[in-house]
Structure formats: structure tokens, C-alpha cells
Amino acid sequence: MSIEQKIAELQQVSAEQTTASQAVVQEVSGKMAAIDKKTNDSIAKVESTYDQKANGLTIIATDSYRKAVEHNSGGRNTVIYDAQGNPNIMCVIPRFNIEDLGLTALDLGTGVHPAFVTNGAPRGEILVGKYLASSPAGGSAVIGGPQPRNTVNYDTAKQLCTQKGDNWHLMSIHEWAAIALWSLANGTVPRGNTNCGRSHEAKWETARRADNGLPGDTSGTGRTDTGKGPATWNHDHTEFGICDLVGNVWEWIDQMKLDDGQILTTLDNNPAVAEANWHRHPAYFDSTSDNHSGAGNNGSPVLSDSVTKRNGPADDDSNDYPYMDNPHFAAITKSAGYTPNELLRRLLIESATTATVVGSILCRNYGDRFPLRGGGFRDGSSAGLGTISLGSSRSHSMSGFGFRPAFFV
Structure with a gap:
């Protein structure tokens, strides 16, 4: 080979x-x-x-x-999980008729309270946060024990509620008033943290302060933990009621504002109505003086059909000019031309008598002003279910401002 x-x-x-x-x-x-x-x-x-x-x-x-x-709770409380996965303990508030409250002196009319009506359609119940909102990761939660979330402005409070998911909203002027009127009718108007960790009315009623300080000590931070007070600090005087409506921190409220002194609200409990479409009532907070000097108290406001004396420039949202104040919202006078407004009485903005829930009113009749209710931990007798502050712009933020979410079922 x-x-x-x-x-x-x-x-x-x-x-x-x-x-x-x-x-x-x-x-x-x-x-x-x-x-x-x-x-x-x-x-x-x-x-x-x-x-x-x-x-x-x-x-x-x-x-x-x-x-x-x-x-x-016998069905009086429930838990709703929000879009961030946070638990929220809610109080179930069943619908009621206004006339069934028996508060005839308040001249509230008849029919279902507007808190239980949305765009004309009635609701069987509403769910309101049992506690003030607190601060878990990623949003807010309604749970007992922590400190309430604070130092929020109106827009932030509203956004923290709506981002929780469908049917969540910032507690409305309608919901607050319905709960307050129910408490008045049932003889369970709550007290609260109105004196630096204790009630100014019943000083033995206390809760743990944020700084662990002594009840009544005006130094330090007198906010109390959510829901830690006695049952008399709840709207029904039971452990299953809504906690801390009076005192502790002021609560931002939705669906109402002042625009240069004119009162705007939604006509029923409908957070979907754009702010630009809120109803303009023929009702204003007028002043007894046109003083623009300083930023102090300029006397009591007057319910009127117009503003004749303004205490600051129109459309000015600052706090650089005087405010008006009265220790009882129901005690302010009405001008001769003012027409009493039933809806505003149902919302505890106007009153037919002083024999109602107590609480002060503060307002500015210049710029846009959004409501805070209930009072804070230093406010003593000025705090209450009837208390309303209309002195803050939407961007105003303080350590004494908090909020409470609500939910539609």
C-alpha cells in the first residue's frame, strides 16, 4: 500500500x-x-x-x-386592606333619617342625611376610619396605637386617602356632621385630648403622650397615640366607636371651602365632584371691620349674603392679615339680608340655636380656605365636635394637622 x-x-x-x-x-x-x-x-x-x-x-x-x-365588635368595626396592603380598621355608620334624631330645635328638616347620599343615590352605610391616619411604609393606615400622621397639608391628606384605592376618600364635611349630630342625639358627645395629654373637662381622662410627658404639661409634644384614650373619647362612648374626633390633632375635611369668604360645598357626599364644580351658596362670612392691619383677631364673623368688609386682599391665601374668631360657631350673628340655609345647618356650619355641639370657629374671608375640624391638644374649650377652622390655605402644614380616611362600600 x-x-x-x-x-x-x-x-x-x-x-x-x-x-x-x-x-x-x-x-x-x-x-x-x-x-x-x-x-x-x-x-x-x-x-x-x-x-x-x-x-x-x-x-x-x-x-x-x-x-x-x-x-x-358585633359588626360595628371591620377591616379594609388598601392598595398598599395596609390594614384599616373602620367604623360602620348605618344610614339614618334626620328627623329620627329628635333634634327639632336645630331645624335640620327631614329625610336622609346627605352623608349617606352620593350624586342623589342613597347608601346603606358609610365606613369612617376608627382612628386618625398613621404612617406605615408606602402611605397611611387606620390602626390603633401609633402616633397620628401629622404635618400634612390639605392636598397631601387628600392624596394619601385617594391613593389607597377605589372608594377611598378624605373624610367629608357631610360625614363629620352626620357623626356629630348622631352623637348629640344619643347623648355621647365625646371628649378628647384637649389639654396636653388629657381632657380639659375631665382631667383624669388621659392617654400616653408622644413625648411620654406628664398630662397637662404645656411643654413638649402633647399629642397622644391613636385610640389610647378612654371610651368617652369615642363618638358612641364605647370601645367600638370613632376615636379622637375631639382634640389631639386638627383634621382636614373635604368637600367644603371658603373662596374669598363665600361658602362652597358639594350638595351631597360625593368626592368625585371636582373642586371647581362645588356649589356656591349665597352665604358668606362677613367682618364687622375692614381692618387690614396686622394678623390678629378682628372679632366675630357674621353670616351674610355678601362680603361688605374684607380683612385681607381678595385671592390672597396668606395669613398676613387679620382673622375672625368666635368661641362658639353657633353663636355668630346673621346679617339682616341673610337667608338661613338648611344644608349648612346639616353640615354644622350654620346653626339655628346655640343648644348644639360646642366648638369654636375661626375664619379668614380672603383667599381660598379649607376646613379643619375638632381642635388640637392645646385648644381646651375651643375644641369640640362643632369646632371648625377656616383660616388655612390648601398648602398650610403644621405638626397639629392630621386627617382621617373614609370608604364607600
């Missing part, structure tokens, strides 16, 4: 070995791919099963918590 023949034979053998090796590689690769696929499928199945079981356990846990709260 020649050298050329041997070389050709070796090349043939090498080619056959290469082909065989490639076949083995392909066979092994195919088997490895099949093994990888089975492994990946098994891992995915295990992960899917784990996720399903974890989600199921979460649903069971949260549902059990809600059922426990409802069972222990």
Missing part, C-alpha cells in the same frame, strides 16, 4: 470518528436539554405551588383578622 493510500485511509477513519463523536454530542445535548426542561418545569411547578399556597395563607390570615374584628 502506498503512502498516499495510507493517508487516505487515515483520513477516512478520522472522518468516521468525527461523525460518530458529533452524533454522541448531539445525543447527549438532546438528553441534557430534556433534563434541563424537566428540571425547570419542576422548579416552576414548585414555585407556582408555593406562591399559590402563600397567597392562600395571606388571604386566610387577612380574612381571619377581618372576621375577628367584626365578630368582637
Whole structure:
């Protein structure tokens, strides 16, 4: 055999070995791919099963918590989880007729209170935060024990409520008034933290202060933890009522404002109505003086059909000019041309008598002013279910300003 023949034979053998090796590689690769696929499928199945079981356990846990709260409260409290996953303990407020309250001296008319009506359609109940909003990660929550969220302006308070998801909203002027009137009718008007960790009316009623200070000590921070006060600080004087409506921190309220002294509200409890479309009532807070000097108290406001004396420039949202004040919102006078307004009486902005819930009124009849109700921990007898401050612009923020979410079912 020649050298050329041997070389050709070796090349043939090498080619056959290469082909065989490639076949083995392909066979092994195919088997490895099949093994990888089975492994990946098994891992995915295990992960899917784990996720399903974890989600199921979460649903069971949260549902059990809600059922426990409802069972222990006889259905008067429930738990709603928001879009951030935070729990919110809510008080269930059933619809009532105004005439059934028996508050005839207040001249409130008849029919369903507007808190239970949205765009003309009645609701069977509303859910209102049992506690002031606090500050968990990612938003706000309504739970007992922590300090209330504070140092928020109107827009922030409203946004923190709406970002909780569908049907969430900042507590409205309608909801506040309905609860206050119900408490008055039932003889359960609450006290609260109105004297630096205690009630100014019943000084033995106390709760833990933010600074752990002594009740009544005017130094330091006298805010109390949410829901830590006695049952007499709740709207129904039971442990299942709405806590801390009076005192502690002022609460931003939605669906009402002053525009250069004119009163604007929604006509019923409808947070979907744009602010630009709120109803302009023929009702104004007038002043007895046109003084623009300083930023002090310029006397009591007057309910009127127009503003004849303004204490600051129109459209000026600053606090650089005088304000008006009266220790009892129901005691302010009405001008000769003013026409009494039933809806404003139902909202505890106007009153037919001083025999109603107590509380002061403060207002400025220049610029846009948004309501805060209830009073703060230093406000003593000025705080109350009837208390309303209409002196702050939407951007005003203080450590004494908080808020309370509400929910539609």
C-alpha cells in the first residue's frame, strides 16, 4: 500500500470518528436539554405551588383578622386592606333619617342625611376610619396605637386617602356632621385630648403622650397615640366607636371651602365632584371691620349674603392679615339680608340655636380656605365636635394637622 493510500485511509477513519463523536454530542445535548426542561418545569411547578399556597395563607390570615374584628365588635368595626396592603380598621355608620334624631330645635328638616347620599343615590352605610391616619411604609393606615400622621397639608391628606384605592376618600364635611349630630342625639358627645395629654373637662381622662410627658404639661409634644384614650373619647362612648374626633390633632375635611369668604360645598357626599364644580351658596362670612392691619383677631364673623368688609386682599391665601374668631360657631350673628340655609345647618356650619355641639370657629374671608375640624391638644374649650377652622390655605402644614380616611362600600 502506498503512502498516499495510507493517508487516505487515515483520513477516512478520522472522518468516521468525527461523525460518530458529533452524533454522541448531539445525543447527549438532546438528553441534557430534556433534563434541563424537566428540571425547570419542576422548579416552576414548585414555585407556582408555593406562591399559590402563600397567597392562600395571606388571604386566610387577612380574612381571619377581618372576621375577628367584626365578630368582637358585633359588626360595628371591620377591616379594609388598601392598595398598599395596609390594614384599616373602620367604623360602620348605618344610614339614618334626620328627623329620627329628635333634634327639632336645630331645624335640620327631614329625610336622609346627605352623608349617606352620593350624586342623589342613597347608601346603606358609610365606613369612617376608627382612628386618625398613621404612617406605615408606602402611605397611611387606620390602626390603633401609633402616633397620628401629622404635618400634612390639605392636598397631601387628600392624596394619601385617594391613593389607597377605589372608594377611598378624605373624610367629608357631610360625614363629620352626620357623626356629630348622631352623637348629640344619643347623648355621647365625646371628649378628647384637649389639654396636653388629657381632657380639659375631665382631667383624669388621659392617654400616653408622644413625648411620654406628664398630662397637662404645656411643654413638649402633647399629642397622644391613636385610640389610647378612654371610651368617652369615642363618638358612641364605647370601645367600638370613632376615636379622637375631639382634640389631639386638627383634621382636614373635604368637600367644603371658603373662596374669598363665600361658602362652597358639594350638595351631597360625593368626592368625585371636582373642586371647581362645588356649589356656591349665597352665604358668606362677613367682618364687622375692614381692618387690614396686622394678623390678629378682628372679632366675630357674621353670616351674610355678601362680603361688605374684607380683612385681607381678595385671592390672597396668606395669613398676613387679620382673622375672625368666635368661641362658639353657633353663636355668630346673621346679617339682616341673610337667608338661613338648611344644608349648612346639616353640615354644622350654620346653626339655628346655640343648644348644639360646642366648638369654636375661626375664619379668614380672603383667599381660598379649607376646613379643619375638632381642635388640637392645646385648644381646651375651643375644641369640640362643632369646632371648625377656616383660616388655612390648601398648602398650610403644621405638626397639629392630621386627617382621617373614609370608604364607600
